[in-house]
Amino acid sequence: MPIPNAEHALIAEEKIRDYLLNPSHPVGGSKAVWFASIGYTMVNWQDLANDLLQVVQTSEDFIAKLSPFGVKYEVSGALGCPGHRPGLVVSVWIVEENDPPRLVTAYPG
Numbered sequence: 673m674p675i676p677n678a679e680h681a682l683i684a685e686e687k688i689r690d691y692l693l694n695p696s697h698p699v700g701g702s703k704a705v706w707f708a709s710i711g712y713t714m715v716n717w718q719d720l721a722n723d724l725l726q727v728v729q730t731s732e733d734f735i736a737k738l739s740p741f742g743v744k745y746e747v748s749g750a751l752g753c754p755g756h757r758p759g760l761v762v763s764v765w766i767v768e769e770n771d772p773p774r775l776v777t778a779y780p781g
Contacts, residue, residue: 688717727750742769745767746762762781764778
């Protein structure tokens with residue numbers, strides 16, 4: 673069973689395009705290099721968003737942790753674009769009171 677309310681999970685476009693896939697971002701830059709190696713760039717940012725949603729909605733491999741802001745879920749799964757090797761990813765989602773899961777970050781698993 674996936675995380676609670678996974679079917680309602682949300683991803684902000686800026687989280688993908690400006691952070692995870694931006695090679696110039698001071699924190700996300702190294703993640704952008706890794707994501708590019710499995711086929712995701714700012715040009716096809718929507719593919720990464722869709723694939724991360726697929727992972728959170730289907731994966732039963734997760735860890736729940738309480739935080740001051742709500743429950744954080746670290747969800748593991750595989751993704752990758754056609755023609756590229758797949759990669760294992762850990763995506764972190766937060767569930768604040770009465771809100772759907774929201775993507776915090778993702779990184780190589």
